[in-house]
Amino acid sequence: MCGITGWVGFARDLTSERATLEAMTATLRDRGPDSGDTWLDQHAGLGHRRxxxxxxxxxxxxxxxxxxDGQVVLTYSGEVYNYVELRAELRRRGxxxxxxxxxxVVLRAxxxxxxALVDRLNGMYAFAIWDTRVQRLLLVRDRLGVKPLYLYRTADGVLFGSEPKAILANPLAKRAIGLTGLRELFAYSKTPGEAVWAGMRELKPGRLAIMDRSxxxxxxxxRLEAAPHEDSTEETGERIRELLDDIMRRQLVSDVPQCVLLSGGLDSSALTGLAARHIDPLRTFAVDFVGQTDNFTADVLQDSPDAPFVKDVAEHVGTTHTDIVLDHATLADPEVRRAAVAARDVPIGLGDMDNSLYLLSKAVREHSTVAVSGESADEVFGGYWWFxxxxxxxxGMYPWVSGPGGQQSTGRPLLREELREQLDIxxxxxxxxxxxxxxxxxxxxxxxxxxxMRRISYAHLTRFLPxxxxxxxRMSMAVGLEVRVPFCDHRLVEYVFNAPWSMKTHDGREKSLLRSAVLDVIPRSVAERRKSPYPSTQELKYVLALQEQVEELLNDLSNPTFNIIDASWAREIVSREPGSLNRVDRLFTERLLDIAAWLGIHRLDLHLT
Structure with a gap:
């Protein structure tokens, strides 16, 4: 896993722009802490952090x-999991x-x-190839968009990078955000191709771009296509298991230490059980909060703490397990929030859930370079309760913003009234x-x-999953941890997408097909557990710390945060008892603090008209 960046300009000589290219590349040091280099030609420059x-x-x-006829140059991020087979075929071809x-292998392909090499790759990747023979840049992003890739058109070419910060390091890129970008910030959905920053966009998943003089x-x-599903329920479960076995065999190839991120839910527990067949001993890590299990309170989204189920899986599979236990002070540390917001380049996160993921990744990186995650199983198999x-x-609304916890995307009382009306989220x-x-x-x-239900599944795979x-x-690569996501293998996604919804709920529960496919590798407690989201701290001291930080911001109403946020709403939040703030109130408060951190990092132009 790495960070890539580059610059193509047909109306200038880029060999004199090495300092700028190196500055762009340096912004990606966290993604590639082991080494870095650049390559320059007259009209193209490529940078890489490894x-x-x-x-x-x-x-x-x-x-x-x-x-x-000339050189072909590649800067590449990610993993191609079928590279062994491709290398063998390429050798046969000379x-x-x-x-x-x-x-x-990618370069030779x-x-x-x-x-046409894109049709042969299985993996997660974003790469750029400059072909000096025809003065042409090829940009490619993997099918599901696991690896990011951003573009910024210039008058005579294009800038690109794994993250916006690489592009913004070039003087040609303006640090500006308009109403469209602000809508993206507050929507809790990801419009394909949008990047928040004015003039910048993402290369959409499953796409390639070509930049030349024309x-x-x-x-x-x-792209996802609808196709008839001919297999029975039993055959479907067997096929899913075959795919998962093959996926894990491919994705556990590494020359550095690996582990599994274990939450005690069905997805990560299944991957833990499957991974243990390839790695012995297998290390697992989980995030937890001080006092969370003893003082847990069930709500509509989460009816049980993770820790007991994590313990069941670790004992059942026989892993070497470590709990990363966070206290409220560490989680609320403004420097942790600043690091998480800086990693994402925009304040588009989930507050303490981003902070804890960042801290978990940082702790895991002390032991492993590669981690396996159950991300995307809920989108693929229909796991969220709102399904x-x-x-x-x-x-007539995105399902994830239609129920408890989702109102943060529609009500928006935290925004200044005139801005709220302009955005009309x-x-x-x-x-x-x-x-x-x-x-x-x-x-x-x-x-x-x-x-x-097919349309709802499609919405999740193309709008929520990204x-x-x-x-x-972002949270993992900010500390140089590569996270692999087996459930994003496009073969599995295509197959399950076309299984009928009645089959996906054949036992009357969520993720029926996945459960039936992995029953032999998970403990009964996990098989019977209801879907539980990524954990969030319930410690009221954490909420109080957020309120204190908001109160500190309110001492200076000239702070640019209040060009966006309604100060009267912020005062009302500060005045309440911590226990009276519900999930939505907390998410709003987290977003305010994220915006303040973001504006402290970036000096930018807000175009609100």
Whole structure:
């Protein structure tokens, strides 16, 4: 796993811009703490920061290949899990390899198949190839968008990077945000291609882009398609298990220490059980909070603490387990919040859940370089509670903003009234959901309910999952931890997407197909546990610390935070008893503090008209 960046400009000589390219590359040091380098030509410059995972000694980048007609240069981030098979095929076709890295396989695959190499890759990746033979840049992002890639058009070319901070390090990129970007900040959904910063956008998942003298062009090389599902329920469970076994075999290839992030839920427990067949002893890590188990209070989203289930899995599988236990003071530390916001480049996170994920990743990185996560199983298999609420199913809003905890995306009392009216987040979300429903593939043979559930699944995979993947990538890569997400294997996603909803709930519960596929590797307690979200602290001292930090901000109403946030709402939050703040109140308060931290990091232009 690494960080990539670059600059193509056809109206200038970039060989004189090494200092700028190096500054862009340096912003990605956390993503690639092991080494870094740049490559420059007249009209192109590529930068790379490396986190060495496969072929520690080889695999340095940017990587070049010499041809009779000129060099081809690659800067690459991610992992291609079928690189062993591809290397064998390329050798049969006459290619010789200098390294044992998957990076060189990607470079040689381009030399052999050109842009069509994208159809042969299985993995999570974002990469750029500059072909000096034709003066052309190729940019590629993996099918599900596990690895990020941002673009910024210039008058004569393009800037790109794994994170916005790399692009913003170039003087050509303006630090500005308009109303569209602000809507993205407050929507808790991820519009494909949007990047919040004015003039910047993401390359959409499953797409490639080409930049040459004729301009910038994009095309999709993969998208979810609707297809008939012919397998029985039993056969479907068996096929899912076959896929998971193959996925884990591929994704547990590494030359550095690995572990599993274990929450005690079905997803991470299943991966723990499967991973233990390949790694012995297997290390697992979980995040917990001081006093959480003893003082836990159930609510509509979470009816049990994680710790007892984590213990059951660790004992059942026989892992070497470590709990990362956080206290309220560490979690509320403004420097931790600043680090989390800086990692994401925008205040688009989940407050203490981002802070705890950052701290968990930091602690895990002391022992392992690669971690396996159960991220995306809920989107793939239908795990969230709102999938199963008939009223939400028939609603005209993104399901994840339609119930308890979701009002943070529609009400927005924290915004200044005039800004709230300008943004009209409710209409923005409703329009976006209507667009995704119209975009979703369906089958003519499906009844109304099956079609509705397919569309809801599609919305999660294309709008909600990218939001969650971005969070996991940023919090982990900010400390140089590579997180692999087996449930994002496109073969599994395609197969389960086309299984009928009735099959996905065949035992009357959420994630029925996944549960039946992995029953033999998980303890009964986990098999019977109801879906539980990523944990959040219930410590009232943490809430009090947030209130105190907001009160401190209110001492200076000239703070730019109050160009966005309603100061009267902030005063009301500060005046209340900590125990009276519900989930939505807390999320609002976290967002205020995130915005304050963000504005303290970036000097930017807000265009509110």
């Amino acid at each position: 986190l060495a995972v496969i072929d520690i000694e080889g695999g340095a980048q940017p990587m070049t290949a010499d041809t009779p 290619h010789a390899f200098r390294t044992a890295s998957d990076t060189e 381009y030399l052999e198949w050109g842009d 301009g910038l062009r994009e095309r999709a090389y993969w 199963h609420d008939p009223g939400i199913q028939r609603g 409710g209409a923005f979300l409703a329009d976006g959901y209507a667009e995704v429903l119209a975009e979703s593939p369906v089958l003519d043979s499906e009844d109304e309910h099956e079609r509705r 939001y969650m993947l971005d969070r996991k990538d």
